[in-house]
Amino acid sequence: MALSPGRKAARAAVAVAALGVMSFGASAIAATPGPAAHKASTPASAAAARTASAHQRTPRPPQVVTQVIGRGTVDGHRWSVALEFHRTLPKGYTLPTLPDGTTPVASSLLCQRMYIGGVRIDHQGGPWADCQPVDGTHDARVAGELGLWGLHDKGVSGSRLMVANPEAAVAYGVLSLSDGTRVKAATVTVPGTVYRAWAAPIPDGRTITAVDQYDARHRLLSHDTNWH
Numbered sequence: 001m002a003l004s005p006g007r008k009a010a011r012a013a014v015a016v017a018a019l020g021v022m023s024f025g026a027s028a029i030a031a032t033p034g035p036a037a038h039k040a041s042t043p044a045s046a047a048a049a050r051t052a053s054a055h056q057r058t059p060r061p062p063q064v065v066t067q068v069i070g071r072g073t074v075d076g077h078r079w080s081v082a083l084e085f086h087r088t089l090p091k092g093y094t095l096p097t098l099p100d101g102t103t104p105v106a107s108s109l110l111c112q113r114m115y116i117g118g119v120r121i122d123h124q125g126g127p128w129a130d131c132q133p134v135d136g137t138h139d140a141r142v143a144g145e146l147g148l149w150g151l152h153d154k155g156v157s158g159s160r161l162m163v164a165n166p167e168a169a170v171a172y173g174v175l176s177l178s179d180g181t182r183v184k185a186a187t188v189t190v191p192g193t194v195y196r197a198w199a200a201p202i203p204d205g206r207t208i209t210a211v212d213q214y215d216a217r218h219r220l221l222s223h224d225t226n227w228h
Helices: 005-031 035-040 044-057
Strands: 064-074 077-086 108-116 131-134 145-152 157-165 172-177 182-186 196-202 208-214 220-224
Touching: 064 196, 077 157, 077 196, 108 145, 108 157, 157 172, 157 208, 172 196, 182 196
Parallel strands: none
Antiparallel strands: 064 077, 077 108, 108 131, 145 157, 157 196, 172 182, 172 208, 208 220
């Protein structure tokens, strides 16, 4: 269909006007910031640098944590007890076999290191003697144990150590000895775990008449007279 010069001019004007509107609309959209444009304004390298810096500021927990439970002198010899927590099973350690033929569920190891006169009790059993497998930092199976340890006759004579792994409510223990002596020992916890203990010495020739445990308000929680 042929158009007259006037109609051609009118159509051209309409086309120019339409192009102007389209160009303005495109410019307005480009100038309006959206979520995608805002995210793109942060370089990936800068974000990665901040993440790396955050990781550097957060130190990793130590693989092995050692906490001294008690120390002193008994019969002229230095004594000490410490709990040693391994976050993962150490190299060279093998999980024990249970009576039913299975192995315990465990990812960590808790060792009780006891010394009298510079000699580690049960050292004859190797580096993992007096160690027990535990499942991480909060294994409740450990609580409630109490033992008498020494370098001679399986702890029944000579200088000895009483070591307890008490329940959470126990703040301290008190040993009553045959000569009337009372020995008090505070409960100490391995940082970042539920593993705790208290330890007290028994001189040679003395026997235990009672073992009492108290809470933080000095209320008696247990009374045991079965130790000698």
